Amino acid sequence: MNREALLRVNLQARYSNKPVLHDIRFELQRGEVLGLVGTSGAGKSTLVLSLLGLLPWRNGRVTGEVIFEGQNLLTLPEREMRKLRGRHVAxxxxxxxxxxNSAISLQRHFEEAWRAHDKSGRPALMNRLQVLLAEVQLPSDVPFLSRRPSQISVGQAQRILIALALLHRPTLIIADEPTSALDAVTQSQIIELLKGLNHRYGATLLYISHDLVSVLQLSDRIAVLDEGRIVESLPVAEFGQARHPAARSLISALVVPPDVLLSFRDDKEGKLPLAGLAKRQ
Structure with a gap:
């Protein structure tokens, strides 16, 4: 790519003597949404841990480069990575x-995340929450923030996680299967929320999922991860012409072709529901 990439990845990862990720290479531009799609066991979770410098905590090892804003994250000591996680990469x-954490209130979640990277105190946090919770379509009143996670819906809990990720206005957001635990209607709402954040604020997003429908609705480019390798990478408008068997298998699981889904992508009058658009395997 011509512009300097925000994120440039070239890595391999293994657990003990078992290789899991092989020669993973991709770039992510500022303001771009890259959808990384793959079936269960393709290596998606290992990739997330590798990018965040957390794989050693799972007895894994990463080699290569993860260049973020010009520095290789794989060479940073853990102390520096803690400063980066949450603030610059969320x-x-x-x-x-x-x-x-089921034992603490929603407000306590935000207070602890705020103190990790910002020392400006509670008034600044509450001002930030007024704006932030409105963006994710949640109330910011005391009764709501006093609740614990078990006292809100799963959809509201996912919006809390999005708000926590956005708290410090990070440069890069990694979304790891953010709709997998949600019903179809709430999935659609979360995809529209993420799309709106990208359009309004230029949020850079690495969206990782096994769900090709949501990836097609949100992404600018799509990369297919299969058995620890990126086997296809195409602009979203060209994904219907993907050739690799793993990509063709994902496409064949759709009830309607990718180009039909894409025709509804920016329809402001009526959203295409995500439910029922992938065949049961």
Whole structure:
């Protein structure tokens, strides 16, 4: 690519003597949404841990380069990575009800995340929450923030995770299967929310999923991960012409072709529902 990439990846990863990721190469431009799609076991979770410098905590090893804003994250000591995670690179994890701490209030989640990277105090945090929670379509009143995760819906919990990721206005957001635990209607709402954040603020997003429908609805480019390798990478408008068997298998699981889905992508009058657009395997 002509412009200097925000993120440039060239890595391999293994657990003990078992290679898991092989020669993973891709770039991500500022303001771009890259959809990384693959079936279960393709290596998506290992890639997330590798990018965030967390794979050693799972007894894994990463080699190569993860160049973010000009520096190789794989060479940074853990102390420096802690400064970067959450502030400059944020994660939206899957399974919101397990990602959140059931023992503390929603407000406490935000307070702890705020103190990790910002020392300006509670008034600044509350001002930020007024704007942030409105963006993710959640109330910011005391009764709501006093609730614990078990007292809100799964969809609201996923919006809390998105708000936590956006708290410090990170340069890069990694969304790891953020709709996998949601019903079809809430999935559509979360995809529209992420799309709006990208359009309004130029948020750079690496969107990782096994769900090709949501990837098609959100991404500028799509990369297919299969057995630890990126086997196809195309602009979203060209994905219907993908040739690799792994990509063709994902496409064949759709009820309607990719170009039909893309024709509804920017339809402001009526959204195409995501439910029922992938065949049961």
């Amino acid at each position: 994660l939206i994890p899957q399974s919101p009800m397990t990602a959140l």
